[in-house]
Amino acid sequence: MSKNKNKLTKAVAMALTGTVLSVGAVSGAQAHTMYNTFTTTELSATDGWNYGGIGNPTYPTVSPGWVGTASATTLPFGYAGTSHLNWAAELHSAGNTLEISKADAVTRYGFAAEIDTGAGAWQDAGVNGSGVPTANGPTGWRHQTDIGLIKAEETMWVTLNPVVVTGTGYDIQNFGITVFTGMDSGTGSYSHHGSWNCPGCTPAKPYEADNPFGTVGLSYLTHDGTVDGVDGLTFLALAGQVYSIYLGGAGVGNWSQNIAEYSLNISTAPVPVPAAVWLFGSALASLVTLGQRRKNVMAVPA
Known part of the structure; x- marks a missing residue:
């Protein structure tokens, strides 16, 4: 007994x-950031390339390299997709904050990463460069939509607040962000040309669609088309899960014009x-x- x-x-x-x-x-442990070192002087081109596939022979399979990872040829979290990738962030414990920006890349690694986007990348203003309404109405464009990865090492709340860096281009007052669970694992041909976030297109491309850009392995989680330095997008990040962040200006311009450098504040909080x-x-x-x-x-x- x-x-x-x-x-x-x-x-x-x-x-x-x-x-x-x-x-x-x-x-x-503290959170840290990682950056793709590929840059371009063309405002309408896409920075952050990893893929040199069909139609894009001048882009290397692995762009000049990454900083913040184990080596220049090591991509964040084992990423092996064909879609362009601009940055990544690893969050080790709740309560930390960090910043995705050119300034952060310079401070941490001595390299000025190209962290910019178009005023209408996530969703344009519904008009063309001449101000004439487009047939499909407001739509997102792949060209200048930045793609990042976030991984939390423990379950936590993550809040994203993007702002334009003053004096770097068009004063984007509003951003759109879409969060997907997972990261691209597609190995086929990839093109950064074309639209997304386009309910008015034929066929329609709804905001909640999985696998944008012809990607593989991405499941829609949430989005917000009215994000800025005050009003952020918050989502619950599960321990060990990688999330893909698609970011750009929303409703305030065109993808090929009104480019500006941005800074993304990532704040975290423990789950009660x-x-x-x-x-x-x-x-x-x-x-x-x-x-x-x-x-x-x-x-x-x-």
Whole structure:
């Protein structure tokens, strides 16, 4: 009887310890950023290329290299897709903040990464360069939509706030961001030409569509077309999961014009522990105490 109670007490204590550790363990590591070093002087061209496929022979399979990864030819998180990739961020523990920007790339790595986008990249203003309404209405354009990857090492809330860097081009007042679970794993031909986020196109290209740009392995999670430095997009990032971030100006210009450098603030917050977890822990603690009291009573001589 006494041995069984001791086993129960130890088992409960181990369960309680495990619960506390899983709730309270926090890594001391800091978040860090990674950047594609491929740049272009053409405002309407796409920076951040990884693929040199059909129709784009001048772009190297791996652009001049990456900074912030294990080596110049190592892509973030094992990325092997054909779509262009501009930057990546690894979030080690909740509560940290970091910035995706040219200034951050210079400070960390001494390299001025090209972090810019068009005022109408995520969604244009619904007019052409001459101000004439387009047939399909507002639509996103692949050319200047920046693509980044975010990976959280523990489950946390992630908030994204993009702003234009003052004096670097068109003053984009509004951004659009779409978040996808996963990252592109396509190995076929890839083209940065064409539209996306285009409900008025034939066939329609809805905001909630999976696998934009002909990618493979991306599942739509959420989007917001009214994001700026004050109003951010927030999503729950699960531990170990990679998320693809598609970002550009929304409703304030055209993809081929009104280019500007941007800075993306990434802030994180821990996921509140549900009350049920604490109640479960308290119940286990009470059970341990009760077991100890009973054992002490049984030890008293008759």
